Amino acid sequence: xxxxxxxxxxxxxxxxxxxxxxxxxxxxxxxxxxxxxxxxxxxxxxxxxxxxxxxxxxxxxxxxxxxxxxxxxxxxxxxxxxxxxxxxxxxxxxxxxxxxxxxxxxxxxxxxxxxxxxxxxxxxxxxxxxxxxxxxxxxxxxxxxxxxxxxxxxxxxxxx
Amino acid sequence: xxxxxxxxxxxxxxxxxxxxxxxxxxxxxxxxxxxxxxxxxxxxxxxxxxxxxxxxxxxxxxxxxxxxxxxxxxxxxxxxxxxxxxxxxxxxxxxxxxxxxxxxxxxxxxxxxxxxxxxxxxxxxxxxxxxxxxxxxxxxxxxxxxxxxxxxxxxxxxxxxxxxxxxxxx
Numbered sequence: 006x007x008x009x010x011x012x013x014x015x016x017x018x019x020x021x022x023x024x025x026x027x028x029x030x031x032x033x034x035x036x037x038x039x040x041x042x043x044x045x046x047x048x049x050x051x052x053x054x055x056x057x058x059x060x061x062x063x064x065x066x067x068x069x070x071x072x073x074x075x076x077x078x079x080x081x082x083x084x085x086x087x088x089x090x091x092x093x094x095x096x097x098x099x100x101x102x103x104x105x106x107x108x109x110x111x112x113x114x115x116x117x118x119x120x121x122x123x124x125x126x127x128x129x130x131x132x133x134x135x136x137x138x139x140x141x142x143x144x145x146x147x148x149x150x151x152x153x154x155x156x157x158x159x160x161x162x163x164x165x
Numbered sequence: 166x167x168x169x170x171x172x173x174x175x176x177x178x179x180x181x182x183x184x185x186x187x188x189x190x191x192x193x194x195x196x197x198x199x200x201x202x203x204x205x206x207x208x209x210x211x212x213x214x215x216x217x218x219x220x221x222x223x224x225x226x227x228x229x230x231x232x233x234x235x236x237x238x239x240x241x242x243x244x245x246x247x248x249x250x251x252x253x254x255x256x257x258x259x260x261x262x263x264x265x266x267x268x269x270x271x272x273x274x275x276x277x278x279x280x281x282x283x284x285x286x287x288x289x290x291x292x293x294x295x296x297x298x299x300x301x302x303x304x305x306x307x308x309x310x311x312x313x314x315x316x317x318x319x320x321x322x323x324x325x326x327x328x329x330x331x332x333x334x335x
Binding site for chain 2: 084085091112113117118119120121123124126127128129130
């Protein structure tokens, strides 16, 4: 994606509305600060200077769901936490996306027992699943880029 | 085992008619449920056991009856001695008196035992669940509580299990 056509020195660029909107959405997708377990350590590492999530327009982890577009569920979600997770998701303004980071968030991981939700897709709709226990920062970044590709593919029809 | 703990155990045995068990130098007294508060109070006031270091439970189902053992670990700051109390409890809805009147820190321990084992404590000021959600059914650390939650998916049964999984909608 990019600017389709430049009109000389007039300072005007033309592109489709979808592209403009998706460009804006993908380049300022602020994640919510939502670390639940050891995956959060890798998420912090992704955020930190070595891997530097701000390259993707994610300068800030927002502590408030009202200011965030992306929920990275980093860690296992207990049955007691599940209503909280859903409430936070409901408080996020549209458009919003969810990444299930790690095996526990994706499918329960090694915790196949009564206390852990067997995949957060039971609670919130998930866009991208990132495998790993915990996933390395590269894997999370790959998940984020995959999500960006998904968002870039959206059309006006999808928004309606 | 030193003299102080020997004397303590002996005098408690005489006073309440208890049995004791010793394992690798650690001594425990078997206490019937209706005497637990008296025994705790005697240990605290007369023998200097001023700390309830731990209170927990074990479920021996189905090997043993009575199926539950409540375990109290007491510690004496003054004498640097430890003693354990074991209270056997039978039945699926067991109850015994709470020791919160003697050791206030038993409050949360007893809430946890109620939550995990379903042992009721009579006279407890606030017997609610402490770990599981309030609307939870059952007591998860009982041995007859179902262990697993979800079948493991393989390629041959993936479609069948995945069809039954609840997925959240927008």
